[in-house]
Amino acid sequence: MKRLELRESQVALLFLVPAVVALLLFMYYPIVQTLIFSLFDLDHTTDWLNAPFAGLQNYVQVFRSEQFRSSLGFTLGFTVVSVLLQFWIGLALALATFWVIPRLRGALRAIIILPWAIPGIIHASMWKWIFNTDVGIVGDLLVKLGLVAEPPLFLANPTLAMASVVIAYVWKASAITAIFLMGGLALVPDELHDAAKVDGARAWRRFWTITLPLVMPTILVTLLFRTMDALRIFDIVYGLTGGGPGTTTETLSSFAYKFYFSYAQFGKGSAYAMVTFVLVVSVSIFYIKRVQGRFRFRGGEEL
Numbered sequence: 001m002k003r004l005e006l007r008e009s010q011v012a013l014l015f016l017v018p019a020v021v022a023l024l025l026f027m028y029y030p031i032v033q034t035l036i037f038s039l040f041d042l043d044h045t046t047d048w049l050n051a052p053f054a055g056l057q058n059y060v061q062v063f064r065s066e067q068f069r070s071s072l073g074f075t076l077g078f079t080v081v082s083v084l085l086q087f088w089i090g091l092a093l094a095l096a097t098f099w100v101i102p103r104l105r106g107a108l109r110a111i112i113i114l115p116w117a118i119p120g121i122i123h124a125s126m127w128k129w130i131f132n133t134d135v136g137i138v139g140d141l142l143v144k145l146g147l148v149a150e151p152p153l154f155l156a157n158p159t160l161a162m163a164s165v166v167i168a169y170v171w172k173a174s175a176i177t178a179i180f181l182m183g184g185l186a187l188v189p190d191e192l193h194d195a196a197k198v199d200g201a202r203a204w205r206r207f208w209t210i211t212l213p214l215v216m217p218t219i220l221v222t223l224l225f226r227t228m229d230a231l232r233i234f235d236i237v238y239g240l241t242g243g244g245p246g247t248t249t250e251t252l253s254s255f256a257y258k259f260y261f262s263y264a265q266f267g268k269g270s271a272y273a274m275v276t277f278v279l280v281v282s283v284s285i286f287y288i289k290r291v292q293g294r295f296r297f298r299g300g301e302e303l
Contacts, residue, residue, distance in 0.1 A: 031277065037270035044264045051267075058271035068272075071250040078166060078251070079230040085170045086226060087219075090177025094185055095207075097178075109182070116175040124239025127168035131155055131240075158248040161241050165249050169236045173229070177222055184218025185211070220291045224284065231280045252276040 038059070041052040062068050097108050118126070130136050131154035139151025154160045188211055196206045234253035237243060243250040243258070253276055259269030 034270045034273050034277075037266050038274050040267050042266035042270075046266050054267060058267045059275070061268060062271045062275060067247055067250065067255060068252075068275075070247055071252050071255050074162070074249060075231060075233070075251045078162075078169075078233065079227060082166050082169050082173065082230050083223065083226050085166070086173040086177045087223065089170065089174040090222075091181055093174065093178040094181035097182060098185055112175050112178050114175070115172045116179065118172065120235035121239045123172055124168065124236045127164070127171075127236075128155070128240050131164050131168075155241055156245050158245055161245055161249050165237060165240060168240055169230075169233065172236075173226060177226055180222040180225070181215065181218060184215040184222075187218075188214045224287050224291075227287065228280050228284055231283065232276065252279070 036048055037046070039054060039056075040048040041054040041057075042048060045051060093112050097105050097112070100108055115123070130138055133139055133151045133153055133156075136151065136154070139148075139154070142148045143151060152160055154164050192210050192214075193206055196210060201209070232253055233251050234257065237249055237251055237254045238257065241249045243254050252272060256269050256272035256276060259265045259272055263269070
């Protein structure tokens, strides 16, 4: 038995090796490289071995920058608003797939998944056309309904631009949230609802006392992943507003991108990227610490 167990562990290790190598090459190596770049004065060069050592100077410049405070504020505000909206919309969509008649469930789930299947840059371009002042469908609809005299400048007005980014992001993110929550709702035993119906419990009561507690672990994991994704948001901003008007809709990720590829200031861009990385990791650790008591393995051991 010991020999068999040893061979099984070795086989398991062999299966893990490709995944570990992939993680080292495509995840941890870029993180280490970005950290190294952030400690050097890299202006139009990535040759950090021959570049002046800057220490924490890049980070000091980042934290003192008005651009950083503006992008951080928008990133945090965007994260809170978008995660709340996508959660409730996603939950409603997920519940709808269980409330409709069985014949319509497959079609409804396919419709929900469609936004998630659209590539990010195409998704941004699509919403850029929708919010276009001259030919966009939203502005034209508002005019025809008599709500406005002329189509609003959705992407030129700072407030409307921020709202446009949130709407475009939530439209796709709600689909992903619904997919997560559908999996949790599918695990709720029908017998519990049937018993509650016999006892006279109404739909809202059954949802609050049966469905919600059983789906709570799925909800917490969903919120964690969606919060992390919102903090790292880039593609919708890049494709829809480009960070404008001015720097109104700039996020930490979009500023890091500009320092890298527009300004070729790789040291400062790396500092922006590391700040974003630390922010996402910190929020994730805080979140996990707060909710870890709600998760248990099959043996009853807490996470």
